[in-house]
Amino acid sequence: MLALLLASAAGLAGGAWAAPGSDSVAVTGASLAAAALPVPPELEKRGSSDSVVPPATPRVAARLLPPAPAAAAALHAAPGFVLRRVPNPRHRSVDASARAMPAALMRLRAIDRLMVQVTHVRSGAGRRLTDWRIEGGEEYRERAALSAVASGTNDGDRSRLRTLRLDAGRGGLSGSFGDVPPVTVERFVSLQHLRGAVVEGDLGGGAWWRALGGGPTPTPGQPTPRAAIAGWVLDGARVDDARLSLALFGFRRGAPTARSGDPDSLAGRGGQAVIGITAPLPMGSLALRLAAGHHDLDGHGGLTAGQITEWNLSAPRLVIALRDERATRRARVIGSDDYRATPRREDRWNVQARPWSGRAEAHFTGVVRAADDPALSARTIQLGGSGTVGRSRWYAGAEAGWDDRPLTGELDRRLSLQAGRSWTAGHALLARLDRNTGGAGRDQLQATVELSLALRRRLRLGLEPRLWWDARRLAQGALEARLTAPLPWLGTRLAAGVVLAAAAERGFRGELREATLAVSLAPRARDRGDLEIRRVSDGGTGHLEYDAGYEMVADRYESLVGGSFARRDSSRVTVLVLRSGNRSGAPNVLVSLDGKELRFTDEDGVARFDHVSPGVHVVALEERSLPPQQEVVGASRVFVTLERGHPPEAVEFTIARPARRSTF
Known part of the structure; x- marks a missing residue:
């Protein structure tokens, strides 16, 4: 009886109603009444989105409905039903492919890396040489990685593949x-x-x-x-x-x-x-x-x-x-x-002290090597110290060195004096005087001043005048100037430098010895591109060099619901100055090679010494050039041995704030 009353009420309401949802289905009073009754088998096979409309009007159908058992038989014997779809004008279909994936349903799947570097040298005689290197790979989760490296050379006549390597790892x-x-x-x-x-x-x-x-x-x-x-x-x-x-x-x-004839062969x-x-x-x-x-x-x-x-x-x-x-x-x-x-015997020592609460430094280093081959024998000793001048930001130091090479039978002596200052605005000054004496009456003197100025708008100007005396006579002079400036787009930084020189053998006529233009850009957070063009002239002959490289790092994600530059050179010494903790590079830190050559680290904390002769050398970090409240962790002087055809590993220094200790 309740079913008949509901069916009659729905039929009297008349018309059809549609839910405002996504599926638009018209339901009449008769179909609502039929839903309260047993459904015949042929109706169970129809889709749920189809409306069942008998040919009679709703009121007639409601009036003719008998009690429940009879109504089921009547519906079963009724003539065929008609299926009709009623569209909902408010419904808007959603393209599943256009749905944005929530961040919570994404995870990092891999990190892709690609590095390309090309070095080209063209001499004045028309000789050309191009070195290239390509490195690419990806790192996955679960400590898995895959990469490939290839390098080659082209001398103008033919191209050769120098190296090829495949690296893989998991767990x-x-x-x-x-x-x-x-x-x-x-x-x-x-x-x-x-x-x-x-x-x-x-x-x-x-x-x-x-x-x-x-x-x-x-x-x-x-x-x-x-x-x-x-x-x-x-x-x-x-x-x-x-x-x-x-x-x-x-x-x-x-x-x-x-x-042939060499015992090593x-x-x-x-x-x-x-x-x-x-x-x-x-x-x-x-x-x-x-x-x-x-x-x-x-x-x-x-x-x-x-x-x-x-x-x-x-x-x-x-x-x-x-x-x-x-x-x-x-x-x-x-x-x-x-x-x-x-060598049959080799002794090395490195002693370094930092007295007066670290405001001074003294070092004593040496190598004594004895071998049957005179070319392997050497005796090298260095002794020196440096410190701040009172409470000011000035510092000074001195160093003496002796290098005895049995192969040549000469004893080289070196004396170095230095003084400098740093400013809170970012300026730095270093003056250095080196004297080298040795066999055959050799007496050489070199004076160098390095000035680094932090200008407005993040500009930096570097000036380095140098003078050389040989046998107490002025032999040559040079001035190196370098300007770096940031550009407002793509994280670009521009650097330009020139080296002007004059020598006594050419009547002190000024000449452009070297000109450099470099561009560094970072279009994305972990991408970096470098381009450097350098023109070098020495003795009337010159050559053109350029280095171009780009390194790209990209993240690759997956849905949770869906289921490494330049060819290593055996005559180059690379120095890294890193901050403890995040291992980032420390710029504008002064490092030296044998106390003779000086370099400031770049923005990445890297300094390089090129054309270094084979043998035992000392690489030192000048602690007075460190930022305030920073000191070297461990030794600030290390030995580096260079051998032809065997590139040395990079020298790494770590700096950190001094540890504070409390005593109770």
Whole structure:
């Protein structure tokens, strides 16, 4: 009875009604009444969005409806129904592909990287040389990464592929295939140009292992030694509080293809094992490395041995590093290109003190190396200090050095005096006087002034006048000027520089020695592009150089509901000055090489010394040039050994605020 009353009320209301939602379905009074009754099977097969309209009017249908059982039979026997759709004018369909994905439903899937760099040199004689490098890859979540690196050269006649490498990793396992990165094990193994494979594994807790194998990387235009090298390294294994390392290497080399008569080019085979342990001490550490091997490179088999002992102490006002190396006569360094002899004995020391609450610094460094080959023997000592002048921002220092090379039989002596000042506005001044004396009556004097001015609108002007005297006579002078300025678009910074010089041998006629124009831009937060054009003229002949590079980093996201520049040069020393904590570069910090050459770090905290001669050199950070309330963490002077064909690793200094200690 209730169903009949509802059906009658709906029928008397008349007409059809439609919900304002997205599905527009017309429902009449008869269909509402039918919804309260048992539904015949043929009606169950119809779609839910279809309206059921009998041919009779709503009022007639309501009046003819019998009680429930009879009504079901009547509907079952009624004539065919008509399906009709009634559109809703307020409904607007939504394209699923145009819906914006909420940020909460997105996550970072990978970071893509791409770097391209080209270096071109064109000399006045028409000779051209182009070096290029391409590096790209991506880093995924779960410590997975994939990248590829390729480099080559073009000398105008033909193009050559120099290196090609593929790097991959997932979790604690990674590998490199092709021209792999350099691999070194103390002084005993130095693989700088290895073509093969390297696989590394992370054992946790700072321990890792590495397995490698391959041969020398071919050098365009030069013969390639026929050699094979294989090895395995374990490092950082914990034994109580100490760290244990172990290395095993074997090699084989065929008949010589170059440098006939050189003992390092003789055919042979051999192997070497290295074991080391590093134990912590109060404010320092003690390390011991032992090596033993066997080879027949000298024409007959024999054993070799070597040891390295190193002690380090690092206190707030005192840093000491002592290193002692010993090796037998037949000991050699396993390399990718050659197997050169090692020094029989080498002692290094580096002592640095910071008295008067860090307002002064004194250092004493030295290297004594003895070898059967006079070219490897050396004795170098440096002694000096610096400090602030009273409570002012002026500072001064002095340094003396002695370098004895048995190969030449000459003793070089150097004396350096310096003074400078820094201003809170960003200005900096440094004046330096260097005198070098040696054999054959050599007496050279150089005076240098470096001035850096912070101008308005973030402009910076650098001036560096230099004068040279030889045998107490003025030989030449030069003035280097450099201006950097930011531009208001794409994070661009423009730098222009010139070097004007005059020499006595040319009657002190002024000439433009070098002109440089550089542009650096950062169109996005992690993208960087660099372009530098340089014109160099020396002795009437000149050449044009340009470097162009771009590095791009992009993030790639996924929906939760859907399921690395320039070719390394063995005569270049690179210095990094980084801030502790965020590891960002510290600009305008003065660093020196052997106390002779000075450089200020750039915006990224990088300084470079080019055309450095092979041998042992000292790289120092001048602490007086640090920003206020900053000091060096550890030693501010380190040794760097340069060897032909073996590019050195970058020298890294870390600066931080001094730690505050309270005593109760």
